[in-house]
Structures are given as C-alpha cells and as structure tokens.
Amino acid sequence: MAIDANKPYDDENIFAKILRGEIPSKKVYEDEWAYAFHDIAPQAPLHILVIPKGRYVSWNDFSASASSEEIAGFVRAVGKIARDHDLVEPGYRLLANVGENGGQEVPHFHIHLFGGKPLGRMISA
Numbered sequence: 001m002a003i004d005a006n007k008p009y010d011d012e013n014i015f016a017k018i019l020r021g022e023i024p025s026k027k028v029y030e031d032e033w034a035y036a037f038h039d040i041a042p043q044a045p046l047h048i049l050v051i052p053k054g055r056y057v058s059w060n061d062f063s064a065s066a067s068s069e070e071i072a073g074f075v076r077a078v079g080k081i082a083r084d085h086d087l088v089e090p091g092y093r094l095l096a097n098v099g100e101n102g103g104q105e106v107p108h109f110h111i112h113l114f115g116g117k118p119l120g121r122m123i124s125a
C-alpha cells in the first residue's frame with residue numbers, strides 16, 4: 001500500500017526499526033549520515049537500500065527539511081556505496097519512490113540502488 005509522503009514521521013516504520021537494530025538487516029554500509037542494506041525482495045542482482053539516519057518520511061521531506069550537512073553526507077554515502085561495489089563501470093541506477101503515485105511503501109526516505117545487469121529503460125508500467 002503506497003503511503004502519503006506528507007504524513008508526520010512514524011517511529012514504528014520498518015526502516016526505523018532496522019536503524020534501531022530491532023529487526024535484522026543485511027548491512028552493506030554505515031556512517032554518521034546513512035545506513036545501507038540489501039533489499040529483502042531484490043529486483044536486480046544487486047539491490048541496496050540507502051537510508052538517512054534522520055527521521056525523514058520521503059525525498060520531499062528530506063530535500064525540504066534536512067540540513068546541508070545531512071544532505072551532503074547522505075549523497076556522498078550513496079556514491080561511495082556504488083564505488084565500493086564496482087558499479088561505476090558498467091553503471092547502475094538510483095531510484096526514490098515518493099508518495100502514492102511514486103509507489104512508496106515504507107515511510108522513511110530511501111534510495112534504491114540497482115546494479116549487476118543492464119537495467120533497460122526507466123519505467124515499465
């Protein structure tokens with residue numbers, strides 16, 4: 001069920017629980033700003049979710065309300081994770097679903113990082 005990207009942050013969302021270590025995840029990276037782990041239902045040979053440590057519902061919330069430090073730290077973490085997985089060549093895809101039309105299901109902002117095969121054109125409806 002897609003979520004309303006403008007709702008207040010819900011501390012009981014599944015990624016908040018992962019951040020607090022209350023439910024397990026397959027961690028690939030962590031620093032002051034970001035936590036990254038394998039998606040439970042991968043849609044490519046490599047499918048990593050990167051989430052900010054802060055309490056942001058969506059890209060909309062994060063881009064409007066996060067500090068410049070948080071944004072810079074998060075963006076640098078995403079780039080580092082891709083480089084650490086040797087994805088720069090042959091390439092990869094980043095995706096952020098936002099709200100109902102975007103199909104966002106988990107109300108903690110996250111970037112999907114896909115790689116490991118040619119990913120085709122952008123959207124298959």
Ligand code: 5GP
Nearest residue numbers: 014025037038039040041097103104105106
């Ligand atoms: P969204 O549709 O919100 O952009 O993507 C949510 C993603 O979170 C989905 O790709 C889904 O497979 C993944 N996901 C949902 N619950 C869990 C979980 O408990 N653990 C992990 N690792 N991924 C999850």
